[in-house]
Amino acid sequence: xxxxxxxxxxxxxxxxxxxxEQSSLIEAGLELQERHRVCLATPHACAVAWPEPGQGEExxxxxxxxxxxxxxxxxxTIGRSLGAIISQYCNRTARLRRRSSRPPLQxxxxxxxxxxxxxxxxxxxxxxxxxxxxxxxxxELLSLSPSQCSHMLLTxxxxxxxxxxxxxxxxxxxxxxRQRTHHWLPSLFCGWSKVCIVLGCRGLWYRLLSLxxxxxxxxxxxxxxxxxxxxxxxxxxxxxxxxxxLNFFSFFILLAFVVVLQALYPPASASxxxxxxxxxxxGAGYFSHSLLYYGYYSNVTLNDPCxxxxxxSVCPLAPPLLPYNLPLAYLFSVGVSFLITCVxxxxxxxxxxxESVGSSPGDLAIKVFCAWxxxxxxxxxxxxxxxxxxxxxKELLVEQRSRSHSQSHCQCLRRCVVVLLAWVLxxxxxSGCVLALHYCLQHMHMEQQAWGSGRxxxxxxxxxxxxxxxxxxxxxxxxYNLLAMxxxxxxxxxQVYVAVIRNLTLKTMVLILxxxxxxxxxxxxxxECWETCVGQDLYRFMMMDFIFTxxxxxxxxxxxxxxxxxxxxxxxxxEFDIARNVLELIYGQTLTWLGILFAPLxxxxxxxxxxxLFYIKKTSLMRNCQSPxxxxxxxxxxxxxxxxxxxxxxLGAAAFLSYTIWSVQPSxxxxxxxxxxxxxxxxxxxxLVLEKSNPNITWFxxxxxxxxxxxxxxxxxxxxxxxxxxxxxxxxxxxxxxICLLQEQIANEGEDKVFLIQKLHSVYEQRHx
Amino acid sequence: xxxxxxxxxxxxxxxxxxxxxxxxxxxxxxxxYKRFSELLxxxxxxxxxxxxxxxxQILTLPELRANPFQHxxxxxxxxxxxxxxxxxxxxxxxxxxxxxxxxxxxxxxxxAFRIFDFDEDGTLDRKDLEQLVNCLTGQGEESRLSSAEMExxxxxxxxxxxxxxxxxxxLSEFQHVVSRSPDFASSxxxxx
Numbered sequence: 001x002x003x004x005x006x007x008x009x010x011x012x013x014x015x016x017x018x019x020x021e022q023s024s025l026i027e028a029g030l031e032l033q034e035r036h037r038v039c040l041a042t043p044h045a046c047a048v049a050w051p052e053p054g055q056g057e058e059x060x061x062x063x064x065x066x067x068x069x070x071x072x073x074x075x076x077t078i079g080r081s082l083g084a085i086i087s088q089y090c091n092r093t094a095r096l097r098r099r100s101s102r103p104p105l106q107x108x109x110x111x112x113x114x115x116x117x118x119x120x121x122x123x124x125x126x127x128x129x130x131x132x133x134x135x136x137x138x139x140e141l142l143s144l145s146p147s148q149c150s151h152m153l154l155t156x157x158x159x160x161x162x163x164x165x166x167x168x169x170x171x172x173x174x175x176x177x178r179q180r181t182h183h184w185l186p187s188l189f190c191g192w193s194k195v196c197i198v199l200g201c202r203g204l205w206y207r208l209l210s211l212x213x214x215x216x217x218x219x220x221x222x223x224x225x226x227x228x229x230x231x232x233x234x235x236x237x238x239x240x241x242x243x244x245x246l247n248f249f250s251f252f253i254l255l256a257f258v259v260v261l262q263a264l265y266p267p268a269s270a271s272x273x274x275x276x277x278x279x280x281x282x283g284a285g286y287f288s289h290s291l292l293y294y295g296y297y298s299n300v301t302l303n304d305p306c307x308x309x310x311x312x313s314v315c316p317l318a319p320p321l322l323p324y325n326l327p328l329a330y331l332f333s334v335g336v337s338f339l340i341t342c343v344x345x346x347x348x349x350x351x352x353x354x355e356s357v358g359s360s361p362g363d364l365a366i367k368v369f370c371a372w373x374x375x376x377x378x379x380x381x382x383x384x385x386x387x388x389x390x391x392x393x394k395e396l397l398v399e400q401r402s403r404s405h406s407q408s409h410c411q412c413l414r415r416c417v418v419v420l421l422a423w424v425l426x427x428x429x430x431s432g433c434v435l436a437l438h439y440c441l442q443h444m445h446m447e448q449q450a451w452g453s454g455r456x457x458x459x460x461x462x463x464x465x466x467x468x469x470x471x472x473x474x475x476x477x478x479x480y481n482l483l484a485m486x487x488x489x490x491x492x493x494x495q496v497y498v499a500v501i502r503n504l505t506l507k508t509m510v511l512i513l514x515x516x517x518x519x520x521x522x523x524x525x526x527x528e529c530w531e532t533c534v535g536q537d538l539y540r541f542m543m544m545d546f547i548f549t550x551x552x553x554x555x556x557x558x559x560x561x562x563x564x565x566x567x568x569x570x571x572x573x574x575e576f577d578i579a580r581n582v583l584e585l586i587y588g589q590t591l592t593w594l595g596i597l598f599a600p601l602x603x604x605x606x607x608x609x610x611x612x613l614f615y616i617k618k619t620s621l622m623r624n625c626q627s628p629x630x631x632x633x634x635x636x637x638x639x640x641x642x643x644x645x646x647x648x649x650x651l652g653a654a655a656f657l658s659y660t661i662w663s664v665q666p667s668x669x670x671x672x673x674x675x676x677x678x679x680x681x682x683x684x685x686x687x688l689v690l691e692k693s694n695p696n697i698t699w700f701x702x703x704x705x706x707x708x709x710x711x712x713x714x715x716x717x718x719x720x721x722x723x724x725x726x727x728x729x730x731x732x733x734x735x736x737x738x739i740c741l742l743q744e745q746i747a748n749e750g751e752d753k754v755f756l757i758q759k760l761h762s763v764y765e766q767r768h769x
Numbered sequence: 770x771x772x773x774x775x776x777x778x779x780x781x782x783x784x785x786x787x788x789x790x791x792x793x794x795x796x797x798x799x800x801x802y803k804r805f806s807e808l809l810x811x812x813x814x815x816x817x818x819x820x821x822x823x824x825x826q827i828l829t830l831p832e833l834r835a836n837p838f839q840h841x842x843x844x845x846x847x848x849x850x851x852x853x854x855x856x857x858x859x860x861x862x863x864x865x866x867x868x869x870x871x872x873x874x875x876x877x878x879x880x881a882f883r884i885f886d887f888d889e890d891g892t893l894d895r896k897d898l899e900q901l902v903n904c905l906t907g908q909g910e911e912s913r914l915s916s917a918e919m920e921x922x923x924x925x926x927x928x929x930x931x932x933x934x935x936x937x938x939x940l941s942e943f944q945h946v947v948s949r950s951p952d953f954a955s956s957x958x959x960x961x
Contacts, residue, residue, distance in 0.1 A: 750933025
């Protein structure tokens with residue numbers, strides 16, 4: 001029968017008895033038997049493993065009997081023997097069944113250690129064979145619920161053949177059980193049909209998942225990139241895919257609820273200007289009065305035939321059955337798309353954090369065990385990876401050796417001065433760029449009057465500002481790289497963080513300046529619609545950004561590679577700067593989010609841009625670049641990038657949008673919100689209309705007035721959020737403390753183990769004498 | 770297309786069983802079947818489910834061709850009775866399942882331990898670690914660590930991961946170390 005944990009106490013106190021018992025069995029049949037299907041432990045391996053604690057002398061060679069005992073230790077057999085794995089999972093299943101809540105810490109030591117009874121010396125044929133262990137495991141599995149059982153079976157580290165045997169035994173025993181339930185009471189029948197429903201649902205879910213996997217775009221392209229460049233460069237392309245998905249949702253909502261309907265009921269407007277090629281770049285001209293911008297959208301109920309009649313007169317026609325209020329639809333679509341983007345981003349950030357919360361990056365053990373990227377399959381890339389790992393290990397070892405030597409005061413001071421100077425230069429140059437932009441903007445107003453009134457001149461002067469901004473965005477990162485080379489940071493990880501912070505600061509400052517300019521409406525507009533102007537500006541910025549990315553690829557990768565190959569005749573090729581490219585993607589996405597309210601089709605433009613970027617970047621990468629030589633922690637960096645996308649980028653765009661909706665007055669003569677005080681007022685008016693038309697839904701207006709408009713709710717929600725964060729931090733701290741305690745306990749157990757082995761050896765020695 | 774054709778060669782209940790017992794989706798299993806049967810000579814392709822492919826053939830797969838752990842991988846996943854490291858279709862599925870996207874980190878670390886355990890004694894001792902580092906840094910003369918560096922490296926590794934101070938790293942200690950690295954699950958992946 002199965003031993004209960006209480007019986008183990010008797011075992012543990014009579015260790016000596018057990019050892020004597022076992023050793024007599026060993027001496028009876030001491031030939032090392034071949035284990036079925038599993039390789040044998042060589043005594044030599046065990047002999048090397050035991051350095052004497054505290055003393056430097058050579059360890060004594062142990063007799064083969066004690067080595068046998070060592071080789072059968074639970075901690076060693078679990079790593080190699082089939083029977084041990086089965087027994088361990090039998091234990092785990094039993095534990096799963098027995099516990100209802102977390103066991104208290106005192107009992108943890110006993111339940112966590114594998115039961116001594118189950119791990120017998122494999123040389124003894126009278127102890128439990130593989131078949132018996134298997135039966136025990138099947139019995140335990142049957143007592144679990146079907147979902148737990150199949151999950152347990154899935155996660156067992158056994159071979160597929162072994163799992164199929166277990167499954168066959170499980171279903172063989174379950175069969176008659178199922179038939180019997182037919183005759184039982186309806187309550188049990190309900191239980192059985194619940195099992196059926198659960199299994200049916202799971203089957204459906206798996207089918208859905210497999211369908212999703214079948215429509216994975218770019219699966220082969222991503223595998224090619226990963227196979228040649230590894231996970232680091234792959235993370236850029238995965239980030240691009242994430243952005244594409246986010247844009248798709250926004251685009252879809254705006255398309256379905258706003259754009260298509262406005263296209264079906266076009267407003268009567270001035271005849272559009274003829275189409276020339278320059279519109280694709282400037283977004284003005286033919287595109288000014290099109291679905292692309294805010295100004296095109298009407299402010300009335302769309303399918304109402306009375307809209308064209310003058311105000312105040314009685315409309316002879318009947319009101320429409322399904323009125324479609326476009327201003328409301330516009331406001332709500334923008335709001336809902338932002339909400340969905342927020343939810344998706346927060347979900348991605350939390351998932352990344354959960355996966356990537358880890359230890360300090362410099363641990364050598366982690367480096368050695370997790371360094372090999374199995375995705376890399378090309379021979380040359382594998383060789384490169386080997387060289388990289390070698391270099392990184394050597395660097396880490398050197399760093400460790402130098403860390404033990406303390407730095408002199410003079411060197412410390414010099415380093416501090418250099419770092420400070422570098423930061424001052426970086427921030428100073430960023431501020432300089434912003435000031436230059438400001439001056440440029442002021443200057444442009446004056447220039448605009450001075451230049452001719454020809455259409456070409458007028459439109460091309462609009463491109464100056466985006467050109468200057470994109471130029472700064474393209475050149476400043478190279479300056480920061482030079483600064484970093486002068487600074488010579490210790491670890492490459494810190495270098496990446498510092499570069500990211502500097503670039504981000506520059507881009508944020510530029511965007512804040514631009515937002516301020518747009519909202520204060522100090523830019524003169526050719527039309528009366530300032531929103532359309534802002535939309536056009538953002539469109540131009542996106543186009544310029546795209547063009548400069550292409551130019552940067554052309555010069556930075558293609559031409560640089562040609563120079564290196566033909567002129568300098570080195571084998572080196574340019575490297576793909578992941579951080580800079582990801583920041584550019586984030587910048588482009590921020591522009592899109594800033595412009596959604598003013599240009600509803602901007603997500604579509606961004607999607608097109610991302611699609612083109614994927615293919616062009618991939619081609620350039622494959623032809624011109626080499627694998628990165630610096631270590632790159634893909635997980636942690638991906639988390640950082642998605643956090644940057646969420647916090648400064650999305651939050652900033654949401655703040656800008658909220659300010660625009662709540663406080664800025666829309667233009668008088670165009671757009672869906674013309675004539676109102678603020679855009680938000682259309683929502684307020686709708687609630688009033690709703691209250692008047694149907695007095696039964698006062699709960700809605702009450703909800704609106706007391707919860708949404710009241711700031712107390714926001715205050716309470718932030719307090720609740722802060723409290724939850726604090727609670728989680730405390731839980732994590734508590735867990736870390738428990739881990740420390742458990743590590744100490746394990747160290748103590750290790751000392752016990754050494755003591756026992758020495759005692760064992762001395763027992764055998766005495767025996768032989 | 771080709772996948773539709775191979776779907777008829779795996780019986781439906783077997784396919785369902787494979788889906789339940791591995792972390793692979795139906796498409797992945799069918800793709801694996803296609804690639805596996807391509808390794809066989811034409812006559813044997815009909816009953817690919819029950820044939821064993823010799824190790825030399827398995828190592829011609831592009832995903833394993835240049836991998837320094839190719840021999841260990843074949844050895845660990847092979848269930849051949851004659852210990853010649855030949856793999857059946859189920860062994861192949863096992864391997865892909867462990868290396869797939871959805872495998873749990875527990876199972877990945879378990880098999881990683883077995884792959885790194887070169888002498889198969891259930892622990893990673895100094896010799897195993899030395900061989901592991903040599904595999905990682907490659908076979909070239911320049912990219913090997915000197916013996917002093919190797920000593921320092923192994924000493925550091927044991928200091929950081931050997932909790933019970935017995936001079937070796939057993940499975941639980943290995944799993945504990947590896948669970949602290951977020952990159953392990955994403956780098957321990959092979960996709961067909």
